[in-house]
Amino acid sequence: MADVFEIERHSWKEGAGTSFTADPALERFYLDVARRFADRGWLRLHLLYSNGAPVAHVFGARYGAEAMTIKTSYDQRFGKFSPGTCVVLGFAEAASAEGATVLDFLGEEATWKEELANDVRVFADSLVFSRGLPDCEALYLLETRLKPLVRRHAPGLFDLKRRYWDERRSPVPSRTDKSSI
Numbered sequence: 001m002a003d004v005f006e007i008e009r010h011s012w013k014e015g016a017g018t019s020f021t022a023d024p025a026l027e028r029f030y031l032d033v034a035r036r037f038a039d040r041g042w043l044r045l046h047l048l049y050s051n052g053a054p055v056a057h058v059f060g061a062r063y064g065a066e067a068m069t070i071k072t073s074y075d076q077r078f079g080k081f082s083p084g085t086c087v088v089l090g091f092a093e094a095a096s097a098e099g100a101t102v103l104d105f106l107g108e109e110a111t112w113k114e115e116l117a118n119d120v121r122v123f124a125d126s127l128v129f130s131r132g133l134p135d136c137e138a139l140y141l142l143e144t145r146l147k148p149l150v151r152r153h154a155p156g157l158f159d160l161k162r163r164y165w166d167e168r169r170s171p172v173p174s175r176t177d178k179s180s181i
Contacts, residue, residue, distance in 0.1 A: 001034050003047055003054035010075040019073065020059075030059070030071075037061055046094065048074075048087040056083035058091040066102040067095030085112065092116075 005021050013019035020030045037043035044060040044067065056074035060067060069091060074084040092103050104121070105113040 001031055001045075004045065004057045004059060007047075007054050007057050007073055007075050010077060011073040012076050013073055020071070034059070044091065044095070046087050046091040048083050048090070050078065050083075056087040058087050060091055060095075062095065062098065062100060065100055066104055067091070067098070067100040068104045068106050070106060088112075088116070 005027065008014060008019040008021045011019055014022055017023075021027050034043055034045075042061045042063055044058070044062050046058040046060065047054055048056040054075070055078045057072065058069050059071040060069045062068075069088065072084055072088055074087070095103055105117065107113075
């Protein structure tokens with residue numbers, strides 16, 4: 001996981017605030033998920049290295065006949081070599097060799113997923129709120145109406161938000177002692 005976290009720190013996701021390492025609580029969460037999945041035999045980590053340095057990863061799981069890419073990322077310094085595609089294809093090959101009959105890329109739609117997929121499964125997200133219906137309705141409106149509207153008519157607002165939060169976030173010190181992760 002130390003190498004996975006290192007890749008995340010150098011990915012575009014770090015700046016967007018969606019990497020494993022963007023928030024210490026999120027890092028602890030994924031480390032806990034990794035341990036629990038490993039204990040059950042579900043964890044599938046695939047990493048790509050260049051000259052000993054971690055470059056790309058798939059944080060995945062295998063459950064029954066399905067292999068899932070829970071999170072993928074690559075070190076953006078190596079982006080021109082398409083390391084993300086390489087490691088995902090390696091993950092798919094290993095899953096197939098293990099007998100998986102379904103490879104689910106999970107998450108939001110993305111061009112690379114469409115290019116690799118031969119089918120699409122539609123899922124519905126479920127959110128549970130302890131404070132009742134008003135919170136649920138507000139989030140529903142935000143996710144289904146407001147965000148798509150802003151993406152369509154003012155896509156630059158999301159970039160502004162990202163830059164604003166990047167400027168407000170304090171820098172996260174890099175780890176040198178990987179054995180503690």
